[in-house]
Amino acid sequence: MKLNVAVFFGGQSVEHEVSIISAHQAIESLDKEKYNVLPIYISKDQKLYFGEALFNMETFKNLDAIPTITTHIDLVNQNNQVEILPVKTSLFGKKVLGTIDVAIPVMHGTYGEDGTIQGYFEMLKVPYAGCDLFSAAVGQDKVLQKHILHDAGLPITNWFWVYAREMDDDPVGVLTKVRKLIYPVILKPARTGSSVGISIAHNDDEYRKCFEEARQYDEKIITEKVVKPMREINCSVLGDQYNAMVSALEEVNHGDTNELLDFKDKYLQGGNSSKQSQGMASTSRIVPAPISDGKTKDIQELALKTFKILGASGVCRIDFMMDAETSTVYVNEINTIPGSLAFYLWKETGVSFPELMDKLVEQALERERRRSRMTFSYETNILENYSSQSAKGAKQ
Ligand SMILES: Nc1ncnc2c1ncn2[C@@H]1O[C@H](COP(=O)(O)OP(=O)(O)O)[C@@H](O)[C@H]1O
Ligand SMILES: [Mg+2]
Known part of the structure; x- marks a missing residue:
């Protein structure tokens, strides 16, 4: 039996279009002898669409027309199977458009690479390719990632991070940290990608400007020594x-x-x-x-x-x-x-x-x-003996 493999792409990200290209390269390469390939497009407003037209790259020349030539869908796990259902009910009820055995997210940046869609797959209980929710989130957050890499003794450039508010509350303190790194430094919002909001500063004035730019995209701002x-x-x-x-x-x-x-x-x-x-x-x-x-x-x-x-x-x-x-x-x-x-x-x-x-x-x-061999719940129900009197301070 062929596996039903759904490729998810698009999403609310500045790399929306890049994801469409990557996904189509992946779809073309999936062996059609082994897999039924199901393309699922996520629009920039995070709705899911399904249909034959999604196989054709020409479809993506006009993103606004996609809802009119494909079906707006929802995914539901019923009887241990993830079903593709139309959002709109027809006269004959909801017809299952397909089922998914494996999901492959080919989405870059926010909502795709950052744990969001992985969390959605976890809730659906569908096996999915790539990083799990936790590693995806750490992969997207440069602050968490750098702490882990540093802790593991992996070589990273000298750096520090602050919440953007610190620049309002204590600019001198922040600039003192910057000077310790020695200019030029590079500023990065912690969780964007595609170089969005990233720039290089050579002095305090430039640093302040770059900081204002970076904080448009994230509250966590990284400053790093430039390698040059x-x-x-x-x-x-x-x-x-x-x-x-x-x-x-x-x-x-x-x-x-x-x-x-x-x-x-x-x-x-x-x-x-x-x-x-x-x-x-x-x-x-x-x-x-x-x-x-x-x-x-x-x-x-x-x-x-x-x-x-x-x-x-x-x-x-x-x-x-x-x-x-x-x-x-x-x-x-x-x-x-x-x-x-x-x-x-x-x-x-x-x-x-x-x-x-x-x-x-x-x-x-x-x-x-x-995962199927791991324990995620206990057979006992601690609420069996629940009484409202004992509810206060129940969490130890
Ligand atoms: N410390 C650095 N010194 C010099 N160039 C850098 C440094 N950090 C990043 N860059 C340049 O900026 C680009 C984008 O930075 P990166 O951390 O990869 O963010 P993004 O997630 O946006 O790809 C890198 O590909 C590299 O060319
Ligand atoms: Mg990069």
């Missing part, structure tokens, strides 16, 4: 905490400017439409990264350690910064649902895109098998 001159090296990891493999490395090309790659640089490539349609696979990159075998092994080892300590699973991409002069390597961040699912790194490693998708399905089912 910097080479950006990425590595993908595939699997789970028990069994994971590392990919070839890539070097992301910054050109001569060594400036930040912003959202447009990453995805729009100066408006070149043929490159646009390739998502992350189009960014200027060299695979394998032209660095020594020894350094490659070191980075792969760090990637594996980062993946494991953050409790990640599925296919992730771990980004590194290498000081171009000293060759010192720093872990920058994990991307728990990387652009194009990093297939181009796996291709170089000898894992085809269809094999990568097989492994994601297998990982989702394997986690479900492990």
Whole structure:
């Protein structure tokens, strides 16, 4: 029997369109002999849509028309099966449009990569590929992530973080911390992604301006020492905490400017439409990264350690910064649902895109098998002897 595999994409994120591209690359690569592929599109206002039109990339040229040519759906777990149901009831009641055995979220950034959709899958009790709710959330929150990486002894740049309010209450205190790092520093909202709200400051005046920019996006603001001159090296990891493999490395090309790659640089490539349609696979990159075998092994080892300590699973991409002069390597961040699912790194490693998708399905089912052996509830009901007199202070 074929497995029903639902690919979720879109969502309320600045990377909505990038997710559509990544998801279609994934849908094309899922083996149709093994799987019934069910595309589920999440609109920017977080509604779920289902229908044949979602297989066609042309559909996404007009996002506003999607509700008119697909069915607005809801997912419901009935009799231990997740059913796809239309939101609107017809004269004949609600007809089940399909069932889901495995969910694959191919969503980047907020609501997709940050634990939100993973929480939804948990509530539905549907096996899903990739990080679980906890590792996805930690992967999206740079503050939590850096604390964990630092605690595990992994190399990260010098940094500190504050709540934005601290800049109103004690600007001198914040600027004192900044000067300890020594300018230039880079400011980041803790939970955005795609370089949104990130900028570099060279002095106190610039710092104040960058801070105002960053706090538009998050209350938690990170300040970090700039690595310069910097080479950006990425590595993908595939699997789970028990069994994971590392990919070839890539070097992301910054050109001569060594400036930040912003959202447009990453995805729009100066408006070149043929490159646009390739998502992350189009960014200027060299695979394998032209660095020594020894350094490659070191980075792969760090990637594996980062993946494991953050409790990640599925296919992730771990980004590194290498000081171009000293060759010192720093872990920058994990991307728990990387652009194009990093297939181009796996291709170089000898894992085809269809094999990568097989492994994601297998990982989702394997986690479900492990979980089914765990205890999540007790047979006893402590409310059996409940009386309203004893209710006060019941929680010990
Ligand atoms: N400490 C740093 N020094 C120099 N450049 C940095 C530093 N941190 C980040 N960058 C640059 O900014 C980009 C975006 O930062 P990153 O932390 O990856 O945030 P995002 O989640 O938006 O991708 C990185 O890809 C890198 O090019
Ligand atoms: Mg990044």
